[in-house]
Amino acid sequence: xxxxxxxxNSLKARLGRVERWLEMFEPDVLCLQETKLADExxxxxxxxxLGYDSFHHGEGxxxxxxxxxxLGIEDPIAGFGDGGRPDVDARIAWATCGGVRIASCYxxxxxxxxxxxxxxxxxxxxxxxxxxxxQCVPSDxxxxxxxxxxxxxxxxxxxxAEFTMQTHTSEPERARIAALQExxxxxxxxxxxxxxxxxxxxxxxxxxxxxxxxMRIDLLMTSRSVADTTDxxxxxxxxxxGPKDDxxxxxxxxxxxxxx
Numbered sequence: 001x002x003x004x005x006x007x008x009n010s011l012k013a014r015l016g017r018v019e020r021w022l023e024m025f026e027p028d029v030l031c032l033q034e035t036k037l038a039d040e041x042x043x044x045x046x047x048x049x050l051g052y053d054s055f056h057h058g059e060g061x062x063x064x065x066x067x068x069x070x071l072g073i074e075d076p077i078a079g080f081g082d083g084g085r086p087d088v089d090a091r092i093a094w095a096t097c098g099g100v101r102i103a104s105c106y107x108x109x110x111x112x113x114x115x116x117x118x119x120x121x122x123x124x125x126x127x128x129x130x131x132x133x134x135q136c137v138p139s140d141x142x143x144x145x146x147x148x149x150x151x152x153x154x155x156x157x158x159x160x161a162e163f164t165m166q167t168h169t170s171e172p173e174r175a176r177i178a179a180l181q182e183x184x185x186x187x188x189x190x191x192x193x194x195x196x197x198x199x200x201x202x203x204x205x206x207x208x209x210x211x212x213x214x215m216r217i218d219l220l221m222t223s224r225s226v227a228d229t230t231d232x233x234x235x236x237x238x239x240x241x242g243p244k245d246d247x248x249x250x251x252x253x254x255x256x257x258x259x260x
Contacts, residue, residue: 001071001098001229001258002027005145005218006239007106007201007251011035011064014249015043021239021253022050028071029097030253031104033147035064042066057093064090065106065146071098080131092128094135100226101136103128105146110167118167121149125176129183138184142223147201147251149217152177152187155197156216168217177219185221188256192233200235201251209240218254230258 004027008014011032022030035042035058042056051070057078058064067073077094079087091106105128108121128144136142150173154160163169181187189198199214208214222230233256242248 001029001100002255003029003031003100003102003143003145003220003257004253004255005031005033005104005147005220006253007033007147007218007249009034009036009249009251011037011043011066012041013247015046017239017242017246017248019046019050021236022047022052022068025236025253025255027255028069029100029102029143030068031102031145032066032068033064033104033106035066036061037064055093055095057090059090062089063106065093065104067093067095067097067102067104069095069097073097080127082127082131082134084127087124087127091124092131100141100143102142103132103144103146105144105148107146107148107150109149110173113165113167113170121167122172122176125173129176129179132180132185133183136223138223139225140223141225142185143220143226144180144185144222145218145220145254147217148177148219150174150177150219151215151217152190152219155195156199158197158199158213158215168215177221180221184223186224186227188220188222188227188230189216189233189235189254191227192230198235200254202240204250218251220254220256222256226258230256232257 200218202209
């Protein structure tokens with residue numbers, strides 16, 4: 001089963017790229033973040049023509065997440081599935097695809113450690129953990145993936161000293177990733193690349209991509225049953241390249257493949 005996650009930073013701007021990528025890599029499931037579309041504007045027919053069902057949770061100009069699957073979509077949930085107050089943003093969608101419970105997540109950025117958005121981020125991650133625990137048990141087949149806006153370890157950023165007292169690397173944020181792992185999820189990409197400094201996001205500014213100044217913040221957190229059947233985990237770094245008339249997202253797709 002081949003599963004990928006990709007923050008496309010506007011699906012309207014990158015739809016052609018996404019279509020080509022689907023045709024080339026043929027994932028069974030692709031989770032998208034930052035679609036920046038309302039539900040009625042989501043190009044479901046485009047994905048259907050390629051053989052994919054889709055489920056989108058959007059709000060228009062900002063945020064937005066989707067699950068695109070050629071294994072069917074069952075029990076979809078827009079937002080958290082805990083029955084609580086709806087999130088103020090469209091940041092998570094759940095669905096079961098081919099027997100695997102999947103969440104496409106766009107975790108809040110946090111902005112700065114002294115910003116209200118940082119507290120929203122920590123609360124959002126706590127709610128994600130509770131929602132996961134309410135829907136699943138660790139022995140289930142689970143993939144919680146997306147743009148986490150957190151680099152789990154120092155080796156996931158190009159220079160840890162550059163991120164002192166900043167979001168994405170703070171101890172409380174990393175503790176939330178650790179809590180998901182303690183529950184039973186696995187950072188499956190890191191299991192396949194234990195020592196490598198491989199990134200999934202590079203700032204558009206300053207030529208950071210070419211300078212290899214990136215961060216690994218797009219994660220596929222899976223249950224052990226999924227991790228143990230994963231043979232390949234990769235970042236499609238080539239998709240971060242492109243001309244000005246076909247501009248790339250600032251994120252690259254991350255993919256896992258196995259015999260599940």
